[in-house]
Amino acid sequence: MPTDLPSRADLDLSIDLPDDAVAHALQFVEPVVGAAKPLPILTARNVTRSFGGIKAVDVEHVEFQKGAITALIGPNGAGKTTFFNLLTGFDKADSGEWTFDRSVSLTNKSAAYVARKGVVRTFQLTKALSRLTVLDNMLLAATGQTGERFLPSLIKPLWRGQEKANTERALEILSRFKLDAKAADFAGSLSGGQRKLLEMARALMTDPQVIMLDEPMAGVNPALVQSLLGHIQALRDEGMTVVFVEHDMHAVRHISEWVVVMAEGRVVAEGPPENIMENQAVVDAYLGARHDVDLGDDSLIDPDQLAKLMEVRQRDLAEQKR
Numbered sequence: 001m002p003t004d005l006p007s008r009a010d011l012d013l014s015i016d017l018p019d020d021a022v023a024h025a026l027q028f029v030e031p032v033v034g035a036a037k038p039l040p041i042l043t044a045r046n047v048t049r050s051f052g053g054i055k056a057v058d059v060e061h062v063e064f065q066k067g068a069i070t071a072l073i074g075p076n077g078a079g080k081t082t083f084f085n086l087l088t089g090f091d092k093a094d095s096g097e098w099t100f101d102r103s104v105s106l107t108n109k110s111a112a113y114v115a116r117k118g119v120v121r122t123f124q125l126t127k128a129l130s131r132l133t134v135l136d137n138m139l140l141a142a143t144g145q146t147g148e149r150f151l152p153s154l155i156k157p158l159w160r161g162q163e164k165a166n167t168e169r170a171l172e173i174l175s176r177f178k179l180d181a182k183a184a185d186f187a188g189s190l191s192g193g194q195r196k197l198l199e200m201a202r203a204l205m206t207d208p209q210v211i212m213l214d215e216p217m218a219g220v221n222p223a224l225v226q227s228l229l230g231h232i233q234a235l236r237d238e239g240m241t242v243v244f245v246e247h248d249m250h251a252v253r254h255i256s257e258w259v260v261v262m263a264e265g266r267v268v269a270e271g272p273p274e275n276i277m278e279n280q281a282v283v284d285a286y287l288g289a290r291h292d293v294d295l296g297d298d299s300l301i302d303p304d305q306l307a308k309l310m311e312v313r314q315r316d317l318a319e320q321k322r
């Protein structure tokens with residue numbers, strides 16, 4: 001196991017104790033689809049996006065609470081990534097609108113504009129980015145862009161003036177994630193957990209208010225998951241709003257204060273993580289998509305709900321046989 005990653009011991013992890021104010025604010029929110037939040041920092045209305053005949057996103061109304069960690073979950077193909085892309089300017093919606101901080105329209109604005117307003121998303125490290133050094137990855141992110149389509153901006157003369165200040169900032173952020181010693185290494189040489197830290201570090205270069213994480217736990221050694229969760233909580237503790245797409249239900253349960261569930265493009269449920277997996281719409285969504293899905297910690301599902309799951313599955317099997 002790499003030794004240069006932060007351990008649980010040097011992080012102030014308060015995984016079971018969400019920030020008081022946020023928890024306080026969300027505990028009065030009814031867990032229903034489209035629920036208004038006390039401090040919505042992102043609000044989306046009637047957002048649709050189709051690919052051919054498939055409506056990948058069809059979100060009527062969803063609000064993300066400022067200063068909270070919200071998980072966006074759902075079975076494969078539910079539209080989570082597409083929705084993320086729309087909100088952050090990496091794709092264009094067919095219809096709908098979304099606003100930042102109640103009044104700033106982000107509807108179909110460019111990714112650069114959205115980032116300037118303070119909303120950034122992370123990207124899984126692609127092949128091209130893996131061939132750059134850790135520091136170059138950070139400097140690239142400092143251009144206000146976050147995708148590899150902006151590689152040409154690395155051409156030095158275009159941004160030499162800013163390079164020194166950006167390098168200093170990059171090293172400062174990297175040291176927070178204990179990646180500063182790796183600055184000159186190729187990003188591709190990092191471990192799975194370090195890559196995820198770099199993805200977060202890159203996003204911080206633009207000093208965001210909302211950070212949208214794309215599967216922050218994917219490919220991470222289970223031993224490092226706790227440390228990553230600690231980093232995400234630290235961002236929230238500093239006042240950032242975190243929205244993350246994640247399949248790892250254990251992580252979702254431990255870290256999020258609110259969970260939004262998508263299926264077939266729509267938001268089918270939302271609520272606190274403690275009871276979201278007991279919601280019938282969520283059970284149906286996962287069952288409809290994949291019968292052998294791991295819904296996370298079994299303690300999340302009460303015995304009655306488990307019995308219901310089995311019943312639905314038996315019925316499906318019987319119908320298939322007919």
Ligand SMILES: Nc1ncnc2c1ncn2[C@@H]1O[C@H](COP(=O)(O)OP(=O)(O)OP(=O)(O)O)[C@@H](O)[C@H]1O
Pocket residue numbers: 051054055056074075076077078079080081082083
């Ligand atoms: N560029 C595209 N062209 C065509 N279809 C697409 C495109 N992007 C997404 N889709 C389709 O839109 C639907 C939603 O996909 P999306 O990747 O947003 O789901 P997801 O919830 O993020 O899934 P996963 O959890 O598997 O990543 C799927 O049916 C997918 O095949």
